[in-house]
Amino acid sequence: MIRALAYCGFCHRPEISLPATGVQSATVQAMGEGELRLLWSEVEWPFAAERMQRSAVEFHEVVHHVFRQAAVVPFRLLSLFDDESTLARFAAEHARAFVDDLERLKDCVQMECVIYPAPGRGARDDGSGTAYLQEKAALLRAQDEQVNALRSSLGGLAREVRVREGKNGVRIFVLTERGQEAEFRSAVERVPVSELLSRRTSGPWPAAEFLSERVRAPHVAGAK
Amino acid sequence: MGRGRHIRLFPMPTDFEPVTLSRPGEDEVSLLDILDHVLNAGVVIHGSVIISLAGVDLVYLGLNVVLTSVETALRGIRAEEEKRRLE
Numbered sequence: 001m002i003r004a005l006a007y008c009g010f011c012h013r014p015e016i017s018l019p020a021t022g023v024q025s026a027t028v029q030a031m032g033e034g035e036l037r038l039l040w041s042e043v044e045w046p047f048a049a050e051r052m053q054r055s056a057v058e059f060h061e062v063v064h065h066v067f068r069q070a071a072v073v074p075f076r077l078l079s080l081f082d083d084e085s086t087l088a089r090f091a092a093e094h095a096r097a098f099v100d101d102l103e104r105l106k107d108c109v110q111m112e113c114v115i116y117p118a119p120g121r122g123a124r125d126d127g128s129g130t131a132y133l134q135e136k137a138a139l140l141r142a143q144d145e146q147v148n149a150l151r152s153s154l155g156g157l158a159r160e161v162r163v164r165e166g167k168n169g170v171r172i173f174v175l176t177e178r179g180q181e182a183e184f185r186s187a188v189e190r191v192p193v194s195e196l197l198s199r200r201t202s203g204p205w206p207a208a209e210f211l212s213e214r215v216r217a218p219h220v221a222g223a224k
Numbered sequence: 225m226g227r228g229r230h231i232r233l234f235p236m237p238t239d240f241e242p243v244t245l246s247r248p249g250e251d252e253v254s255l256l257d258i259l260d261h262v263l264n265a266g267v268v269i270h271g272s273v274i275i276s277l278a279g280v281d282l283v284y285l286g287l288n289v290v291l292t293s294v295e296t297a298l299r300g301i302r303a304e305e306e307k308r309r310l311e
Binding site: 006008009053056057059060063073074075076077078079080081202205206208209211215216217218 | 255266
């Protein structure tokens, strides 16, 4: 069956170039609602399992084609609408909120650091309970110290920082000005990493972590 | 800068065979990054959809479920690749 797959929203500017094709090599179309443009394609659903990775890369390429030129609000892959008219209703209902977020984030990108136990240094449960707890406590302490050191090192580069703790480490999202990615990486690299930890930096990404709640999880009439 | 972007199709876990696509002048991105961001970051339309990824059912309901499902999906991809390698 054919569905409308939404890629991302952005504020219209005539100089922004659009990608020609997206997931499944489908034509990428732009839908306008005031200043807002939504990119979407008609795709065959469900996706073929063996093409899922390829579809993810194709989706990413569409979003980043625009993101290289302007702020975007990315949809998640699998944001499928019944058809073009359903997507148009969604655009009409949510355009104001999307444009507000895009204006707020227009000069920003999201950089990320993931801090996780160094290979072979995670808290293991093959020793005594006390040793496990001590190792785990040391890891958590090292993670906290790393997060605090990164915050200090980033200083004015970070407009906003959000930290999410997961079961396998900590993820730090930093909202920074577009064009300051290299400075961000330098500031991160200046912070030494404990031997207990590994650190990985990525970005720039669309500032998805900093979207307002009404854009991140919009109410959609009829959704289950 | 002179760096190429590498989209490595099986990137971070060391037992994955890397397949590299490169584009000059762009940053390096791993498939794991891409999967993580396209599934976890951005607008989520509530509703329920079930897809099968590499033979593993991936239930897409919302943020929390997706975070778990990506791990499941990546395990599925690894298993699928291992199977293909042995064939």
